[in-house]
Amino acid sequence: MNRTPGRPLRADAERSVRAILAAAERVLAEHPGATMEQIAEAAGVTRTTVHRRFASRQALVDALATEAAAKLAEAIEDGHPETAPPLVALHRATANVLRVKAAWGFALGPAAAGSEPAARIHEEVARRCVELLGRIQEQGVIAADADLEWVRRVYYALIGEVLHGEPAHGCGPATAGTAAAGSATAGTTTAGTTTAGTTTALDPDALATRIVDTVLHGVGPRPAG
């Protein structure tokens, strides 16, 4: 019954909570309707223990969503959107977000939405995102008459799309497949990453480049080199 611990948990209990949350993400990502039992099993714990730590299934999902949202906010912040050059910050943040979203696909997905604190974090993240885009707009890299909210949505959509391709089960150098790196050699002022002409894709930095590039310039032909 004690699910909102007044005092800190004991070390082993803390470990259990961690294991449960991680397992929940893993299991629910593949099977959104998974049972508490399945989650417990994946966490190496009994169903009883799961209920001891999370009052209800909803509480578990909420905790998961909140944790993931926090990591997402952290990913943005790690790009230093306030201090770094806007395009650099956008690129870094994008790469970070790709990493986080790949690892917390369920917790950041629609199925986990509706969680109160998580929703507020997401709003805040969206605000920061638009701020950053605004700074880029001031540089003239985004059209002056562009609707930044639309830009943000396009940006979000592309991030989501990129993560649909390969399941990326282990976050490792997964099965390649059909990768050709279409519009490489971007004109953005970011650091290296584009080693030469052909990027292997799949790695967050290359994907981030592709996303930012596509958002800014689309897929049409470039004016000039």
Add this chain to the structure above:
Amino acid sequence: MNRTPGRPLRADAERSVRAILAAAERVLAEHPGATMEQIAEAAGVTRTTVHRRFASRQALVDALATEAAAKLAEAIEDGHPETAPPLVALHRATANVLRVKAAWGFALGPAAAGSEPAARIHEEVARRCVELLGRIQEQGVIAADADLEWVRRVYYALIGEVLHGEPAHGCGPATAGTAAAGSATAGTTTAGTTTAGTTTALDPDALATRIVDTVLHGVGPRPAG
């Protein structure tokens, strides 16, 4: 038990099937985990009847997905991708798809995926889509070195994003909200639709323009008028 009728259904039974499918889409779109009972009620039918027409919940969802996939394919075909000028076809198809997807949000969503026949139709649709994009590429409107699969994914993502905004509960002139039509006055060779400078958005044609425009040119500043 007779769910794959050898002979045609009677008129009233046919009507029931229609009503059930329509209700299922309506109900499941808002509440993916809805009960057979809720679907039946929304269809003005008893739960028993639903089970009489569809062997199981899965069978119902499959039928729904298949029907919607067919309508989607039809939406593409109505753009005359083979005969019309590629950009015109793309614009028309986009507008049609927006209409279909708005009306069959659940049946075309991820929750309804996994249905055998529907999946094959979606593959075919993707093929047609890439074909059309290839024709546009030959015109030089898409960069020659662009990965068409990536272009298709970006295109899909934007279509999906556009439909997230307003729920569009009744398909009517719903509650407007924050609409500003960012990068309007596209350079595409489509017909009118852009009445002047300010488009009201929300209507499929205007949204299609926006999508196509963004896919091709991104949100960056235009070279020149």
Add this chain to the structure above:
DNA sequence: AAGAGCTGCGACAGCCCTGTTTCAGTTAGC
């Protein structure tokens, strides 16, 4: 008008999931 088809109603069995409780045994922390 007659018969086949379809529907609503009510009820049933079966299943799975959630959430709780108790108790004995183990583990962390002072």
Add this chain to the structure above:
DNA sequence: GCTAACTGAAACAGGGCTGTCGCAGCTCTT
């Protein structure tokens, strides 16, 4: 080492949903 915290095991009540049946009554079809 002692105590409090934590866990596994087992069982329980409760609830909901699915899928099926039989029957009486309505409605389409010819």
